[in-house]
Amino acid sequence: KNQVEQSPQSLIILEGKNCTLQCNYTVSPFSNLRWYKQDTGRGPVSLTIMTFSENTKSNGRYTATLDADTKQSSLHITASQLSDSASYICVVSRGGSQGNLIFGKGTKLSVKP
């Protein structure tokens, strides 16, 4: 079954600290993996996209990693800010026909002052 599992479900950290969010997937065939940030009451916004051959991709303070062998990805946030408080969603795209995105349930991150 095609699934994307994220952990932890929720996380609270202090401003300025780093954190790492995890994503495990069982999706076949694999095309690419995306991380999205979703602020409360808003639509998801893309942070990174990685294909099979890419191990690391950065977008400012966000760094995503991908291990296609173990089917794991992580999103590392450096020097967190209050504005990082949001849900972070891991999305795996299946190869083949359109519309084949498998969404994780997200990790809800709260950054406290």
Added chain:
Amino acid sequence: NAGVTQTPKFQVLKTGQSMTLQCAQDMNHNSMYWYRQDPGMGLRLIYYSASEGTTDKGEVPNGYNVSRLNKREFSLRLESAAPSQTSVYFCASKGGGTGGYTFGSGTRLTVV
């Protein structure tokens, strides 16, 4: 650029009523999608349109219909709303290749 615009942002319906959710994109994307997001679940695909003039069912199409009016607009219709359709609905569009998906800001629908 406005990106993906959804209307309305909020709606309350009575069971059995009908309504249409509107979505428009100004990025000249070929593909457009409708998702629903429920608490504790990942986004689920309702319908999608790979190009103007085509539509296909996604994972949860029952109770919905769609229209790809032109390249810019993709509407979602609930013919007879049910409480199980209470959800947040997101429209998205995608450019070619591995381009990212752009999401609208959502429509929060409550069916009572």
